[in-house]
Amino acid sequence: MSRVLVLAKAPAPGRVKTRLCPPCTPEQAARVAAAALADTLDAVSESGAADRVLVTDATLAAPPGWRSGRQRGGPxxxxxxxxxxxxxxxxTATLLVGMDTPQLTAGHLDATLRxxxxxxxxxxxxxxxEDGGWWALGLREPGHATVLRDIPTSTSTTGLCTRTALLARGLRVAELPMLRDVDTAPDAHAVAALCPAGRRFPGVVTAEVATAAAR
Known part of the structure; x- marks a missing residue:
């Protein structure tokens, strides 16, 4: 059995994608975040994961067939x-992804779960x-995630520090393909170009980010 967790913020203006502002307004940034999250949830739903859990910082309905969880803790x-x-x-092996890589596909996930x-x-x-962090962490034994408590996040060395901490526990670590996550307006445009056909994110970026930049 395999489990996929999606760790996400509820897409509320002023609380998500703040680095898109400017050029975006908080409302536009929230719509970009909502599209990224929706595409991520679709990719996980299309994967072969037996158990899917949406773990959020505020009340947010999970898709049909999913379980909901709430984030707890500080950092x-x-x-x-x-x-x-x-x-x-x-x-039960567990794979955690965030909401910042809407170019993610079920193929990425299934290969990782295998x-x-x-x-x-x-x-x-x-x-x-690409920014030095990580977009996915999978653990055959989820108890090893305790190493994350002491690792600074959102830095250019977060990924390296995470890998080093896992290796220090004697774990064998495989590296997945590198992906770009969405923080800034250039990120949003670059990632939109990588999304498969039918995704929401490219259209929202065109409508919200490009429009904002042109003001």
Whole structure:
């Protein structure tokens, strides 16, 4: 069995994608965030994950067939570690992704879940982000997520520090493809160009980010 967690913020103006402002207004940034989250949830729903959990910082309805969870703790590393702990089932591999990579596909997820469940495969998988962070962390045994509590997040060395901490626990770590996440307006345009056909994100970026930049 495999579990996928999506750690997300409720897309409320002034609370999400603040680095898009300017050029966007808080309302426009929230609509960009909502599109990114919706596309991420669709990708996970299309994957072969047996259990899907949306873990949010505020009340937000999960899609049909999903479970809901609430984030707890202070710093992001603590909230991520708690998300793993609160959903942990011994022997069930767990993959956590955020809401900032709407170019993510079910293919990405299924390949990662196969790695985590492969006999003799890695103990952990880590998906590096272009800005030095990471977009995905998968653990064959979710209890190892305790290492995240002491790792500074949103820095250019977060990914390296996470990998180093996992290796220090004696885990075998496999690296996933590098993806770009959405923080700034240039990120939004670059990621929109990478999204598969039919995704919401490219259209919202065109409507909200491009319009805002042209003002």
């Amino acid at each position: 992001l590393g603590e909230r991520i570690a708690n998300a793993f702990a609160d959903t942990r089932t011994p022997g 790695l985590l469940n492969e006999p003799g495969g890695p103990d952990a998988v880590l998906g590096p982000a």
